[in-house]
Ligand SMILES: CC(=O)N[C@H]1[C@@H](OP(=O)(O)OP(=O)(O)OC[C@H]2O[C@@H](n3ccc(=O)[nH]c3=O)[C@H](O)[C@@H]2O)O[C@H](CO)[C@H](O)[C@@H]1O
């Protein structure tokens with residue numbers, strides 16, 4: 306069929322118009338998806354992340370719920386503390402996040418959080434308070450799997466767990482040296498991730514048992530690799546940090562290096578990232594042992610060395626690791642987790 310020369314321009318216009326319309330729809334669809342990904346696109350590195358991003362895309366496409374919250378300000382916020390590291394990882398302080406908003410991002414992902422805790426020898430006595438207070442404050446509303454490592458499985462208290470929360474007791478050998486118990490945590494965390502946790506959880510926290518939760522500790526703490534600033538040293542210069550200072554140790558940090566002094570009582574992050582950390586710290590600890598060296602603060606020293614060269618993607622302020630004997634300071638508005646006062650000579654098998 307031949308078109309008359311009068312009709313030709315209209316057909317051409319129609320074709321161009323259709324392409325423009327398709328282009329517009331296509332562009333809008335993709336820019337919308339990109340905007341939504343930014344919500345949690347914190348760390349592109351991890352393999353688990355693509356799974357999380359995928360889940361969040363699905364959620365956002367299926368049910369875009371409306372959430373009302375206070376408008377974030379570009380100009381007004383906390384000025385008494387630093388809330389970002391020089392490598393642009395957030396430092397989490399009260400007043401720098403909206404817990405409802407953060408939960409709204411993470412809760413629909415149906416995440417499972419693993420928590421490892423060691424209670425060897427007399428330290429089983431700390432379990433009851435640790436678990437009771439965790440149920441009140443720690444990752445409330447999330448699926449939780451506690452892994453309790455102990456040499457006294459019969460002394461593990463029975464605790465009422467909320468729905469979606471489970472506890473497994475795993476028997477491990479005791480030891481006569483507290484330094485060894487503290488340090489062997491890395492090895493046991495590594496092997497339990499290999500055997501079990503990898504298939505059961507998205508994120509993991511490894512915590513000291515001689516502690517209690519006192520206030521909200523939630524999804525604002527989730528990230529690829531999460532460390533906590535030790536409450537005893539955050540006002541000190543780096544040369545005063547109790548890093549391992551002997552060059553013969555694999556945990557060695559020279560006086561002119563170091564970011565923060567991180568506490569050994571908490572490490573967290575994606576299961577795979579914590580796995581690598583535990584594996585490296587364990588290997589280096591063993592290498593030292595082969596050379597008859599034990600780092601100044603055992604696995605805490607190796608942890609600090611690891612984090613100096615593998616920067617955490619999120620840093621928790623000392624609100625997340627306080628010590629009961631320490632008076633609250635003005636910048637700490639909330640104490641969320643704190644080590645109890647203990648009689649070292651009485652609870653430890655050696656001093
Ligand atoms: C607040 C903080 O950052 N604490 C760290 C600090 O001293 P801490 O005095 O907090 O060490 P600690 O005695 O609590 O030992 C660490 C953990 O090992 C376990 N445990 C220890 C001894 C024992 O007989 N049975 C037992 O189960 C238990 O889970 C305990 O919480 O230095 C240690 C170095 O080794 C660890 O890095 C701790 O995490």
Ligand SMILES: [Mn+2]
Pocket residue numbers: 513514515570644
């Ligand atoms: Mn402790």
